[in-house]
Amino acid sequence: MDKAALEERLAELPLYSYGFFDPRELEFTDRVRWVCEHECPMYGTTWACPPAVGAVAECKKKCLSYPECLMIASVTEVSDISNIDETLATRPAHEKLTNRVRDEMRQLGVKPFILSTEACTICSRCAYLDGLPCRMPGAMHPCVESQGINVIPLLEKFGLEFQYGENVVTWVSLLFFA
Numbered sequence: 182m183d184k185a186a187l188e189e190r191l192a193e194l195p196l197y198s199y200g201f202f203d204p205r206e207l208e209f210t211d212r213v214r215w216v217c218e219h220e221c222p223m224y225g226t227t228w229a230c231p232p233a234v235g236a237v238a239e240c241k242k243k244c245l246s247y248p249e250c251l252m253i254a255s256v257t258e259v260s261d262i263s264n265i266d267e268t269l270a271t272r273p274a275h276e277k278l279t280n281r282v283r284d285e286m287r288q289l290g291v292k293p294f295i296l297s298t299e300a301c302t303i304c305s306r307c308a309y310l311d312g313l314p315c316r317m318p319g320a321m322h323p324c325v326e327s328q329g330i331n332v333i334p335l336l337e338k339f340g341l342e343f344q345y346g347e348n349v350v351t352w353v354s355l356l357f358f359a
């Protein structure tokens with residue numbers, strides 16, 4: 182892929198930060214999976230979350246099958262970050278941005294494997310709950326953490342903070358490509 186051409190296009194988007202890196206730098210750990218299982222209410226509710234995404238070892242294998250990855254981050258200020266509804270309301274804009282970057286990459290001839298934020302909300306009720314296959318496997322993006330990825334070292338690598346201030350939401354997506 183012509184990275185310079187992609188960077189020209191990325192410069193036109195409201196991204197806070199982006200960067201290319203080798204997926205082998207990612208830290209995969211069952212500790213993150215444990216947090217999904219014990220602390221996230223979305224666990225076991227969508228095809229974008231564990232356990233539907235497979236074991237951490239399988240997720241790692243898939244991510245590492247790509248030689249390169251693009252990290253994109255956006256930040257949004259909210260009036261009260263402890264207000265979950267207000268915080269989650271900032272997510273669709275980041276998902277839209279992720280899909281815009283996906284489209285730009287596709288135009289440049291690559292089809293990225295995408296990890297994004299939280300659980301999939303494309304359908305009002307995920308088919309997973311009814312034991313049915315995902316209705317839009319080409320459109321849904323598993324959550325970054327669902328793969329067992331520890332996002333903190335990644336943010337540090339790019340000089341990003343998990344939280345910039347009391348009321349700043351940081352969203353991150355990863356686009357793996359060959």
Ligand code: SF4
Nearest residue numbers: 301304307308315316
């Ligand atoms: S596209 Fe629909 S069926 Fe597939 S993961 Fe998302 S919500 Fe579930």
